[in-house]
Amino acid sequence: MTTAPSSTGADDGLRSGPAAGPAPGPAPGPDAGSGRFTPRARLILLVLCAAQFFISLDFSILNVALPVLGRDLGMGPADLQWAVTAFALPSGGFLLLFGRIADLYGRRRLFLTGVAVFTVASVLAALAWNPGLFLGARALQGLGAAAVVPTGMSLLTTIFPEGPRRNRALGINGTLLSLGYTTGMLLGGGMTEALGWRSTMALLALAGTAVLAGAGLLLPESRTPERPRLDLPGALAVTGGLLSVIYALSTAAEQGFGRPDVVAALTAGAALLTAFVVIESRAAQPLVSLGMLRRPTVAFGNLGGVITFSMMSSVIFLLTLYLQVVLGLSALQTSLVFGAQGAVLALTGAVSSRVIGRIGARATLTGGLAVQGACTTALVLVGAEQGAWLALTALCLASVGHMSAVVSYGVNATSGLPDHEQGLATGLITSSQQLGITIGIPVLGALSASRVHALREAGTAADLALLSGVRLAFAVDAAVVLAASLLIGYGLFRRRRSADRS
Template structure:
């Protein structure tokens, strides 16, 4: 199955800067549509990280214990990851524009509720409703993007810009959250999201056009119940394990229940006349290996950033502000990398770009094994900034890979899978590798290592596993997406 989606003249051109293909150029209206869709995705990405630094201050203000602060994250992560597939499919059936606007309205109202929260219950309700709105915005926004911009250079460029802004939003959120909390208080972080939601809502109705399947088949209710329940259970287990470990009873029960429900979902879909997820689609190498790559690149990059945050603050004892500056540089590099990703795909193909991106991220993560007790800040800055280049290439390439060659009627489902891979990756990377690092740190401490050395050893183990997983998945993707003719991709 060929993966190349750009015209062959680009691939065959001589080295050097090539003129922008005519079919990659966008009309002014198309640029405004892309601006609206990217702004919505950026807003959701910002919400993933903007509150992290503010949690201790928030807890003191609302009377939440340190043990309960994880719910500020989990309350958002559960619905935002659990309902993605369901809303992606509903958008296919009943209208993407309509659902996108409904999701924006819900997200904006929920942000206002979280801003004005008077106690933990009202705040967590706002966070949960934000997550539900995000579960609507992300797949509908992506499917509107892939149906608005035709397959080929134009869609690759649009996906490159969108992916860059999503990655940038996650990074900026960590820096912006600390600055705004110090200057204006934690409520300003939620208020910013409300203002952004209003701005997008003012522009979106006049720019977006409705799209849906011409026929309206029945919704696969058993499939919707089992997949949503399974994702909610797995995400809850992994999110909770990040704080309490994998030995807790509720974590084990939720993880087992989630896996059982997802297995039941596969059985239901194999027998459904009108399945929520077509198993034939999942058997497509582009869909299967594309989403595997997406899940991996998000999980490993967020985990690496988390481990490096611990390293910079707990081992090198840098301030939160200086730590934020390190990742701020990464954000600048992400913008530059994302803007050229579509050109790299046009020149070398999606398969080559995807594999190269994963391997580049793996190599840069492996370089971080050179960090030490008293030095390593500059190595961290350089390695993570170079690693984000491969990360952005992988993000754009996996989005193109997993949505190419599919009819418009399946784009909502395809982008639902893409965004589910992204959200699950964001959810599982940190708890899995932080649990591994914490266990190794505890073992080193019991062997007599001092606190700093033990923390450094745990962080290095986590980074080593991170790099190994990336390299292994890169190999799987290279083999799984190999073209029959052996053409260069």
């Protein structure tokens, strides 16, 4: 595959060509410190962020459409979870492996391949006439997503040099990641009602086609100059472990944690991930450098990503139940609440890079988590007859903290790393995001459901039981986020002070 044209000059402030360790690439232009983008840089950023957006969109766009889809394809209620799980399994399980393959054999090449696979799979999903074909297409979509997400992120962090440009690029990318999930919920219902569920898959196919065309023209190739052997035992262990954990958590979201297959999958996942750590500690050329995970910015940055994504996705899920079941709001009214949240996410993402420039990525991450946790605490006060305005206000304010954390965790987790480790670092980032989205709803949903079941057994009305369960989950959600803010702040700033003294 030919390499896309490189930057037209040093004043693009972009890197291009094969990555050679920590070499800085072309020198940034006179405005590099300002974080401004040249026209070509804007187009590259548009292509990379568009890919991340439509992948994020795919996580939620079918949620509202599942009942209609099930009737059309003859899928029973117990089978509908596989419309989501079939995508989540490969998209999360293969992230680290594909991130490393991209480092070794070409990020642009794997990015284009992933977009092409995702696009073809979206066409197949839109045309599917039976459950088998549809679920196979969803799995193929997930495989394409697993190639696109880490390679897109590593292209972003290698093309845009560390500093204001990269911070701003990561801010825009993080905004679109969170907006994609919310937008998917909004678009899914409207498109399904107006055009049918197949239109959602057709939309993804059109988006993939546009990104494929733009990426082929604009993106430069980059890879590590060395060709070390791929750590196959480590790759098999981590991929199998992630697949097992994601399957267990996705299934538990619908069926509960007591099922034998869920317990077996969790056990297998824990064993394989433990084996992965052992393998990596002994491998001559490990898939994951354990030394990288000992970097405070990488470890605590990714922990922040898991926490902010898992707890905010849980808030959205729980609020959907509260607004529609307890308060009796319509689907349209509920979508307007999340539409307001989307606007707040977009505005916050637009300024987050400036905040990072002023107070630093560490302070932005810990402060963002603190705001998210404090505002989630307010949701414990929602009532049975009114509370929509409190819910809306608390959700929007919590989203300010959430988006600040989303942008800054990526900056923390990729800063100070050479180019040849960027694919691995971004694979970790996207694994944190996927793990967060996957684990939050099953865990807190199960906690809420357990409380509801106990109250219903005691004779409590259904809506009041649900209110109590949702409040409990909100309280636990807030406590987890606030505790994480303290832990991450301690870890990042303690190590920073130690480094300054040395």
